Amino acid sequence: MNASRRDFLKGGAALAAWGLTGCATRSRRSGLAKVVVVGAGYGGATAARYLRLLDANIHVTLIDAAEPYLSCPGSNDVIAGLQPLAALQCNHSGLSRNWDVQRVRATVKAIDPDRRQVRLHNDAVLAYDRLILSPGIDFRWDAIAGYDEAASQTVPHAWKAGPQTELLYRQLQAMPANGTLIICAPPNPYRCPPGPYERASLIAHYLQQRKPRAKLLILDGKSQFSKQALFQEAWRRYYPGLLEWLPYTRTGRLERVDAQSLTVHTEFELFKADVLNVIPPQQAGALARQAGLADAAGWCPVHPGSFASTLAPDIHVIGDACNAGPMPKSAFAAGSQAKACALAVAASLQDRPIPAPALINTCYSFVTPQAAISVAGVYKIERGQLSNVAGGETPLTGDWQEEARYAQNWRRAVRSDAFAENS
Ligand SMILES: Cc1cc2nc3c(=O)[nH]c(=O)nc-3n(C[C@H](O)[C@H](O)[C@H](O)COP(=O)(O)OP(=O)(O)OC[C@H]3O[C@@H](n4cnc5c(N)ncnc54)[C@H](O)[C@@H]3O)c2cc1C
The missing domain is CATH 3.50.50.60 (FAD/NAD(P)-binding domain)
Incomplete structure (x- = not known):
């Protein structure tokens, strides 16, 4: 034991x-x-x-x-x-x-x-x-027609770490070399606003190394997202032509998922995936x-x-x-x-x-295994409500390699603070 x-x-x-x-x-x-x-x-x-x-x-x-x-x-x-x-x-x-x-x-x-x-x-x-x-x-299992808990056994959300994470990993490994992976990102609010885009970035890195003829699509329930300018700069810089972000304003809202045929139906279009990752509303x-x-x-x-x-x-x-x-x-x-x-x-x-209190958030996202971006915010109570009183992001021209080192340290420090892992 x-x-x-x-x-x-x-x-x-x-x-x-x-x-x-x-x-x-x-x-x-x-x-x-x-x-x-x-x-x-x-x-x-x-x-x-x-x-x-x-x-x-x-x-x-x-x-x-x-x-x-x-x-x-x-x-x-x-x-x-x-x-x-x-x-x-x-x-x-x-x-x-x-x-x-x-x-x-x-x-x-x-x-x-x-x-x-x-x-x-x-x-x-x-x-x-x-x-x-x-x-x-x-998850709101009633929010997307065709996507319920049973469907998530073959079409993972991977939004709670565990067997779902491994399932998506295995599906990515098994995906055809010229396959298409689709991530359906949820509308706000949801756990970890930059999470779907960090996931897309790291999957793009994997595809570039192992399956360079593959494609990655993000079908988004939003028209804007966290650290957007930084992620889009990263995708231009590191993964040109590999990754496409499609907000619902272009495709129409997500209407239905067919877990059997790995098809996503939006208001205006139909998308067929080889690997499908649906992150449902929460x-x-x-x-x-x-x-x-x-x-x-x-x-x-x-x-x-x-x-x-x-x-x-x-x-x-x-x-x-x-x-x-x-x-x-x-x-x-x-x-x-x-x-x-x-x-x-x-x-x-x-x-x-x-x-x-004064409350803080600091959030790093890896865009490659060696490059990261971050956002930070300070929140105080003003007129009875929490307000964002200060904050900042990694500059577009910043040292993203240095940010990646901070990000690794951040992960260790946050785990240690929460779980007393090193005490
Ligand atoms: C892919 C991904 C990447 C992320 N990356 C980052 C990141 O880089 N930085 C960051 O700051 N955040 C990140 N997050 C977000 C972060 O994981 C969550 O915001 C955080 O876990 C929230 O903590 P919590 O205590 O609210 O909930 P959780 O961490 O989910 O803990 C909830 C706990 O409650 C337990 N529980 C629930 N109901 C019951 C019950 N009835 N009885 C007993 N136990 C119960 C569960 O078992 C669970 O252990 C990420 C999230 C995802 C999905």
Whole structure:
């Protein structure tokens, strides 16, 4: 048994240790405030660690259904054959070993905000003083005719790292030398705004090396996209004639996908692929929606600054699932929100005023394995809303090789900050 497995108490064992099998009771360490964090991805893991950093008197339980957690940042490299899937595996063991975060492997199936309890898949119940949710995204399986969860088994989305990532990698390897790969990019808002274009860039790199007669098309549900001028400059510079971006304003909206024939029907045209990657429209993770924490658009409204839900007391929602106004849905943004949320939760448990945070996002995208571009933003609360108050992008004439070195360091630093991988 490796350290990570040993440290990760499976649902039942963890609850027994807490004296919580089947009913809500107080923590054995009674007197300590109890914070339950659901989702051990970039948002949830960061919140758990920073809560313990801010106040060692808070008992923190971090629950996740999946183990190991696979990082989406870096997953486009796996698709392009630049690193193995195993490189995406994050190690949470430092969180329990060095930060005394109680980790529980379980699916949370319901939240009772009135009783301040979460119910697990095995019907065990955990009580909380504050609940932080970072459940990530789910797909809108009803948004594209012909593209549902069953269709994704042969036409991957690869927008959650894991078997889907490997499936797209294998399909790319097996694609005919003169084949066409189509990426259908979703409308806003969705997880990782520049992600589809980084994926296109790294797949283009693969095709250029291995299948130079192949073509890559991006059919886009938007007419503009993140870091657009930089990506388009990269495609002109590195992949002339290989990659074409077609916004819906040229093709008409995506109407239907035929997973059997790998055909995409838009309002005006029909596109036939050899490999098809459909990234569907998205919404907050199911748990948040089922708990009544999402609005009609499918995302969770929160008070900017504390990330407290506007729809339920004592519950905070961070990361991709929340509506953080101008902040993009990224790992770095999730971590930044997690820190602000941890500060707000610790302050409220100590009856202190909640400080107004400044939030940050920094996002790198590789355009070749050795060249990257980036965007950064600073967000503050103005007139009760989060506003983008400063920011910048890599210059078109910047040193993109140097940016790639920063990008590699960024990945290591963000993982270490969230999952305590190096502590
Ligand atoms: C291809 C790709 C590339 C990306 N690249 C970057 C990048 O370079 N930089 C960047 O900043 N961001 C990047 N992102 C975005 C980043 O992955 C997400 O923004 C980030 O993971 C959001 O963190 P989160 O905590 O909100 O959700 P997640 O990381 O998805 O974590 C959610 C966790 O909640 C758990 N969960 C959900 N429901 C339950 C439940 N009911 N019970 C128990 N557990 C539950 C899940 O198992 C999961 O582990 C990329 C995304 C993709 C798809």
